[in-house]
Structure formats: C-alpha cells, structure tokens
Amino acid sequence: MSKRLLKAEDLYVLNSITNPQLSPSGEEAVFVRTSIDEEKNKYIAHLFHLDLTSGAVTQWSYGEDRVSSPTWSADGRNVAFVSNRNEKKQIYIISKNGGEARQLTTLANGVSQFQWSPCGQSIWFSGRLKEGKNFTDVAEKEEKKKPTAYIVEGMKYKADSIGLLSQDSYNHIGKIDVASGDIELFSEGNHNYSLEAVSHDGKKLVLSVNRAENKDFDFSQQLLLVDIETKKETTILNEEGNYGDAYFSYDDRYIAFYGGNHSYKNATHGAVYIYDTEEQNYRNLTEGFDAPIGDLAVADHQQGATAPTVVWTKANDLYFQVSTMGDIRLYYATLDGAIYPASPENEHVYGYDIERDGAFALLAISNPIMPGELFKYDVTTGERQQITHFNDAFVNEVELVQPEAITYKSSDGFDVYGWLMKPAQYEEGKKYPLIVEIHGGPHAMYANSFFHEMQLIAAQGYGVLYVNPRGSHGYSQAFVDAVRGDYGGGDYADIMAGLDAVIENQDWIDTDRLGVTGGSYGGFMTNWIVGHTNRFKAAVTQRSISNWISFFGVSDIGYYFSDWQIGTDMKDVEKLWQHSPLKYAENVETPLLILHSEKDFRCPIEQAEQLYITLKSMGKETQFVRFPDADHNLSRTGLPNLRIERLNQITGWFEKYL
Known part of the structure; x- marks a missing residue:
C-alpha cells in the first residue's frame, strides 16, 4: 500500500517522547510524552512509566496540562515532577505503587527548579520571591488594578517569551519537607540564585549566582559549593561566561559542571569541567x-x-x-x-x-x-x-524523505556540510523546484534529526537544501567563530556555494524555480540574499533582523549581541548599516513574504515593519503577516493553530511564485 504525503496538520498526530529517567535500581524508568490537542489548541504532556524487564509502558498522569522534570527519589519509591495543572508550576509527588499525584507546593510564583534531598524526606527547589517576602507568605489576592508605570534603570529589563522583567523579585532557594509541607528559605539577599546540585550525602549544595551590583555588561557566573548546615561558601569559580548544571560523583569527591568562557563570546564551545572538592581546584x-x-x-x-x-x-x-x-x-x-x-x-x-x-x-x-x-x-x-x-x-x-548528506568546499576553502532532500514521490527525469532553508543562531546547527517543516516542504513537491554555514556549531571552534564580524560575507558564500554544488550534481533541480527561507539569523540571511542576488524566484523571511542600528536598542539582547556578532556598537553606525539588509532594499527583485510574531522581544517586529514599508514604498513585491500571541519561538513552541498558519503561509507563497 502506498503511503500518504505529510501534511502541516500532522503536528497534531506526532508524539514527542522526552526526558527518560532511570530509577535507582535501573529496572524501571519514567518519561514524558507530549502531544497537541487540536480542539483546545494546546500542548498536553503526561508522565509515563516504563518497566525495563517486561517492556510494559503505563501512563501515570492524565488531564489537560503539562508535566516536566520527572525525578526519582533516592530510594526509588516516589517520582517528583512539575506540573502547571493549577496555573503556576508546582511540584507534585506520585508513588511508584500507584495512586493520584499529590501536590507538594502551593507557591505564589510557582517553582522553577527542584532536586530531591538524598534522604527522600525533603526537596530542594528554587522559585521567585518578592523583596522581603518568604515562601511561606500567603499569596496576595489578585485584584484588578490600575496600570502603573514601569520605570527602567538597567539595560537587561526585558526578555523574549517573558516580556518586562520583574524589578522587585528574585530567584531564591528553599527546602520543603515532603511529609509536613514546611518550607525553609535558604538563600539570602536580593540576588538570583540557581540550584545546580545536591550532594549524595545531603550535606552540600552547588548554587550559581551573580552578585554584581550592575549586571548590564557583567556576564560573570559565580559557582558556589555551600555547606548546608553552616552556609559556608567555597567558590568553585567566578568567571565571565556561562557556567552551571553541576553533578556530584557518587562518592561526592568530584563535581562535574558545564561551562564556556567568553573567549569567543556566545560562539565559545561549551565544555565539561571537573572540580575536585579535596584539592579545591577545577580543570577543563x-x-x-x-x-x-x-x-x-x-x-x-x-x-x-x-x-x-x-x-x-x-x-x-x-x-x-x-x-x-x-x-x-x-x-x-x-x-x-x-x-x-x-x-x-x-x-x-x-x-x-x-x-x-x-x-x-x-x-x-x-x-x-x-x-x-x-x-x-x-x-x-x-x-x-x-x-x-x-x-x-x-x-x-x-512517506518521509531520507536526506542525502553532502560536503563541499566554500570559495575560501572551508569544508561545509549539509543535506539535500529530493521531493516526496520523486520521479527520475522530472524537474523540480528547490527551497534553501537557513537556520537561526547563528551558533546552532542542522542535524540528523526529524524536522517536520523540511518534510512538509518535500511533501509539497520541492527539493530542500539545508546546510551548516560558518557560524554553525558542531564543527571546529574556528568554524563557529568565523561568522563573527563577517555577517553577509563568508556565511553568504558558504550557502551559495552549497546551492552551486547541488545544482552541478543534480540534474533534477529547476534553476528557474529556486526559493529561500529562514528564521532569526536565517531571516537575516534571507533578507541579505534577496538584496544581493536575483537567483531566487521567491523568498520567505521569518523573525528576522533587517536593521542592526535599531536592533541595538530594541532587542532584549541587542546592546551586547551586536558587538559580539558584528563587532561594533552605536559608536560605529556605518558598520552596523553596512551589515544591515535594509541598506540593500532597493536591489530586491525577489517576491518576499515577511512573517513575524507580535511579541518577539529577541528580534522585535519593528524589524519586519521597517523592511515591509521600505520595500512597499519602492514598489517591490512583498507581503507582511503578523502573528498575535506569539514570540520568537513560534515555529517550535507557538500556539498550534498559529504554527499551522505559519506553515501554510510559507508553502502558499512558494506555490504562488514557484
């Protein structure tokens, strides 16, 4: 029997199977299955149990909400998890012997992290507290209030998917007694703490915190080993960079943790570090x-x-x-x-x-x-x-299309890797259009992973080319760093060299029907491409950057990301403008569809507005689609109906022009 073609609506059919957690005995496990409820337009995630001896899989949680972070107690009798079933994320505990899950916390602002104490009688957690408040304080009654002014003093005052950041609350560490529900506040001061690890003997914590008074340009991370009884702190490290996610060895002598310094800013390779608690030193x-x-x-x-x-x-x-x-x-x-x-x-x-x-x-x-x-x-x-x-x-x-791995040389000798998908139901001897997909980041990577959007485009009768140009992770440190200061240079050459390579080797590609699309950095590159070549007959730019000058002030990361990536700030607007696709708008002859989320704080929608109005004023072929109630992550975690609409907009544009 022939298989059917994939549809955008198959998002509603797919199951996401994540977070496997083995029990201490190794004989059983728990995991999370996430699916989409089309009628309710929401994601639902349930906890499942796995018997590794028999292979039996049993659903443990039900309802219309999401669970996450399942974690076994040290004795293997209970599993704690986080759920939003009562709006705020709270900790729940369920016995492996069955029964209903019991809600453990009722914190006013919910829980962000937790870890079992080895004794199994308490759980360490972190959550937000208003200045001067305690976890035991009763939540204030929510009343309809008049809007008040939000006074901005620091530069890190907003974040994508969150919005304006709370100015009078901090992330603190607490401990809750599993039997009584009694809570003890552990951390002190107006600082944001992260709970990283609990030792196996139950005597030590690893916490991370930045106690700098002005954090605008301070990206240091202090990793602390703290004695629970005395609260004495031993600094594991205090450096510029991204450090945390610590794990004690079973004998508690060593602490493994993740980290990356700022040698190459956010392009720096992450590493595993080992701290020796006896020698009190760490190494990469x-x-x-x-x-x-x-x-x-x-x-x-x-x-x-x-x-x-x-x-x-x-x-x-x-x-x-x-x-x-x-x-x-x-x-x-x-x-x-x-x-x-x-x-x-x-x-x-x-x-x-x-x-x-x-x-x-x-x-x-x-x-x-x-x-x-x-x-x-x-x-x-x-x-x-x-x-x-x-x-x-x-x-x-x-019918799913198996991509073919490709390798080619860029114009300056870099080896570049990627994949080429033939259209679904490909027939030898026929000509097909080709779509080039460009990932965001730029310090991310395409991988040998299932990608619904790629499969959908192939199912629509297009070939799909997606590569990891310089700036992508997964290769050398030199390769991932090579895009910094050169946006629109070598990275653009890498992508176009990939297109040339597959056209030379694949006679089924119709060079008169080429399309290009990408989001975030991929949106920037899509904008750049249509301003520098007319080879593409249709383009779709998503959550893009068009103007580095305005991006500096409107993005939640703009004031430092621009320097990290372009190599300058507002002291050199000429360089920012030189790398801005908006500068080259007059050259655009490719019909361009502009997709953007209303609540995108990473690449704010004004980037799309500038591009659209500029192109429209010049009489260019363009259209602008705005997505309400969506942020920078629309394509991955947005409202399901908007994800479907986004996919339909993309395929509809290519159908119209290719």
Missing part, C-alpha cells in the same frame, strides 16, 4: 576536544526535551552529549581525559540516562525519518532495543 576535562558539549541542534518537533549535561557512573566515569558533524552523539569519558563516542553516527540523541554501573543507557533518539522514541542501548556491544512505539503509526502511514 574536554579542553583538547574541538567540538561543543551538549545538544545544539535546531528542529521543530520535540517539546520540552531536556538532557543532563553529565551523568556519572559509580566508577567515576562520565557520559555526555556532543554536537559533532551533524550528529548529537553520546560520549564516554574518564577522569584522566580519555573521551570516546558511545553512540552511532547519523542520529540525534536528544535525551539520555545511564544505569549506575554503566551497564546500559536509556536513549531518546531521533533521525530524519523517525520523530523520536526511547531505546535501551548496550554501550559496550552497541546492541539496542526500541522500547516505545508512539510514532510507529505515523511512520508507517506517511
């Missing part, structure tokens, strides 16, 4: 490893997929994800710095946990023609067994 375990630690892939399917930076075994070996050569693979390391790949190529390990003795792993795996399932994986033999089958019906019913 992956220093000689020229690839970033963690999952840097961009896609549009997985919901709430989080993975630990590091998982220890009892033998003090470590496992972690590495983004490398278009894959996200599991790697194994020893404390003396030996590092080896522990999972195969050509896939995306987007979640994992390791049995304590290192006997096996539980992996959440996706590839371009598999949306994602859980697998039990023997890290020694490489044998694997698929455990969940939530997306089997979809895979068996829908």
Whole structure:
C-alpha cells in the first residue's frame, strides 16, 4: 500500500517522547510524552512509566496540562515532577505503587527548579520571591488594578517569551519537607540564585549566582559549593561566561559542571569541567576536544526535551552529549581525559540516562525519518532495543524523505556540510523546484534529526537544501567563530556555494524555480540574499533582523549581541548599516513574504515593519503577516493553530511564485 504525503496538520498526530529517567535500581524508568490537542489548541504532556524487564509502558498522569522534570527519589519509591495543572508550576509527588499525584507546593510564583534531598524526606527547589517576602507568605489576592508605570534603570529589563522583567523579585532557594509541607528559605539577599546540585550525602549544595551590583555588561557566573548546615561558601569559580548544571560523583569527591568562557563570546564551545572538592581546584576535562558539549541542534518537533549535561557512573566515569558533524552523539569519558563516542553516527540523541554501573543507557533518539522514541542501548556491544512505539503509526502511514548528506568546499576553502532532500514521490527525469532553508543562531546547527517543516516542504513537491554555514556549531571552534564580524560575507558564500554544488550534481533541480527561507539569523540571511542576488524566484523571511542600528536598542539582547556578532556598537553606525539588509532594499527583485510574531522581544517586529514599508514604498513585491500571541519561538513552541498558519503561509507563497 502506498503511503500518504505529510501534511502541516500532522503536528497534531506526532508524539514527542522526552526526558527518560532511570530509577535507582535501573529496572524501571519514567518519561514524558507530549502531544497537541487540536480542539483546545494546546500542548498536553503526561508522565509515563516504563518497566525495563517486561517492556510494559503505563501512563501515570492524565488531564489537560503539562508535566516536566520527572525525578526519582533516592530510594526509588516516589517520582517528583512539575506540573502547571493549577496555573503556576508546582511540584507534585506520585508513588511508584500507584495512586493520584499529590501536590507538594502551593507557591505564589510557582517553582522553577527542584532536586530531591538524598534522604527522600525533603526537596530542594528554587522559585521567585518578592523583596522581603518568604515562601511561606500567603499569596496576595489578585485584584484588578490600575496600570502603573514601569520605570527602567538597567539595560537587561526585558526578555523574549517573558516580556518586562520583574524589578522587585528574585530567584531564591528553599527546602520543603515532603511529609509536613514546611518550607525553609535558604538563600539570602536580593540576588538570583540557581540550584545546580545536591550532594549524595545531603550535606552540600552547588548554587550559581551573580552578585554584581550592575549586571548590564557583567556576564560573570559565580559557582558556589555551600555547606548546608553552616552556609559556608567555597567558590568553585567566578568567571565571565556561562557556567552551571553541576553533578556530584557518587562518592561526592568530584563535581562535574558545564561551562564556556567568553573567549569567543556566545560562539565559545561549551565544555565539561571537573572540580575536585579535596584539592579545591577545577580543570577543563574536554579542553583538547574541538567540538561543543551538549545538544545544539535546531528542529521543530520535540517539546520540552531536556538532557543532563553529565551523568556519572559509580566508577567515576562520565557520559555526555556532543554536537559533532551533524550528529548529537553520546560520549564516554574518564577522569584522566580519555573521551570516546558511545553512540552511532547519523542520529540525534536528544535525551539520555545511564544505569549506575554503566551497564546500559536509556536513549531518546531521533533521525530524519523517525520523530523520536526511547531505546535501551548496550554501550559496550552497541546492541539496542526500541522500547516505545508512539510514532510507529505515523511512520508507517506517511512517506518521509531520507536526506542525502553532502560536503563541499566554500570559495575560501572551508569544508561545509549539509543535506539535500529530493521531493516526496520523486520521479527520475522530472524537474523540480528547490527551497534553501537557513537556520537561526547563528551558533546552532542542522542535524540528523526529524524536522517536520523540511518534510512538509518535500511533501509539497520541492527539493530542500539545508546546510551548516560558518557560524554553525558542531564543527571546529574556528568554524563557529568565523561568522563573527563577517555577517553577509563568508556565511553568504558558504550557502551559495552549497546551492552551486547541488545544482552541478543534480540534474533534477529547476534553476528557474529556486526559493529561500529562514528564521532569526536565517531571516537575516534571507533578507541579505534577496538584496544581493536575483537567483531566487521567491523568498520567505521569518523573525528576522533587517536593521542592526535599531536592533541595538530594541532587542532584549541587542546592546551586547551586536558587538559580539558584528563587532561594533552605536559608536560605529556605518558598520552596523553596512551589515544591515535594509541598506540593500532597493536591489530586491525577489517576491518576499515577511512573517513575524507580535511579541518577539529577541528580534522585535519593528524589524519586519521597517523592511515591509521600505520595500512597499519602492514598489517591490512583498507581503507582511503578523502573528498575535506569539514570540520568537513560534515555529517550535507557538500556539498550534498559529504554527499551522505559519506553515501554510510559507508553502502558499512558494506555490504562488514557484
């Protein structure tokens, strides 16, 4: 029986399987399945239990809300998780023996993080508190108030997906007694704390905090080892950069944590660091490893997929994800710095946990023609067994296109990697249009992962080319840094060289029907492309940057991101203008569809407004689509109906002009 073509509405059919967590015994696990309720236009995430001996999968939570962060107690009797079933995110506990989940916290502002105390009798957590308040204070009754002025003094006053930041509340650490519900406030002062780790003996915490008075240009992170009884702090490190996500070894001697200094600003490769609590020093375990630690892939399917930076075994070996050569693979390391790949190529390990003795792993795996399932994986033999089958019906019913990996040389000798998809139901001898997709970041990467949007475009009868130009993660530090200060230079050349390479080698591509699209940095590049070449017959720019001069002041990150990426600030507006696609608007002859979210604080909608009005005033072929109640992440986590509308706008524009 022939398979059907994929549709935009298949978003409602797909299941996102994430967050596998092995029990202390290694005999069972929990995970989260997220789906979309079309009628209610919302995401629903439930907790599931997995018996690894029998393979039985059992749903543990129900309702119309979302759960996240499932975590076993040290004795394996209970699982705590976060749910928004009562509006604010609160901690719930469910027994492995069954029964209803019990709500543990009723905090006025909800919970942002939590970790079990090893004794199982209490849970450490973090949440926001107004200045002078305690977690035990009763929530003030919400009354309709008159609007008040928001007085801005600092530069970090807003954030995408949040809006204006609270000026009188801070993230604090507390501990709650599981039996009584009594809460103790642990952290002090008007600072934002992050709970990073709890030691296995229950005597120490790792916290991160920035106590600088003026944080506008201060990107330092202080990582602290704190004695719970005395509150004595030992500084693990205090440096410019991004550090945190710590994990104690089972013997509590070592603390592994994630970090990246600011040598290359936000293009710096993330690394695994090891702190020795006896020697009181730290070192970069992956220093000689020229690839970033963690999952840097961009896609549009997985919901709430989080993975630990590091998982220890009892033998003090470590496992972690590495983004490398278009894959996200599991790697194994020893404390003396030996590092080896522990999972195969050509896939995306987007979640994992390791049995304590290192006997096996539980992996959440996706590839371009598999949306994602859980697998039990023997890290020694490489044998694997698929455990969940939530997306089997979809895979068996829908024709999915396997991309072909490509490699080519850019104009200045860089090796560039990417993928080419033929149209679904491709027929030899026919000519087909081709769409070039460009990812955001720019320090992200396309990967060997399922991408609903790519498959949809192929199902519409287009070939799809997507590459990782310079600036993309997953390759060398030199490669990811090469875009900084050169937006529209070598990165543009990389993309166009990829187009030339596939046209030369694939006679099915109709060079008179080429399209291009991308979002965020990919939107910038789409704007840049149509201002510098007429090769494309249609283009769709999404959540884009068009004017670096105004971006400096309107983006939530603009005032420092512009310097990090373009290499200057408002002291040199000529350079900002030189790299602004808006400067080249008069050259645009490609019909351009402009898509933008109303609540995008990362690339604010004024970027789209400037571009649209400028092009329209010049008599160019363009259209502007605004999405209400959507932020910078519309394509990934936006309201489901708006995600469908966005996809229809993209395919409709290409259908009209190609």
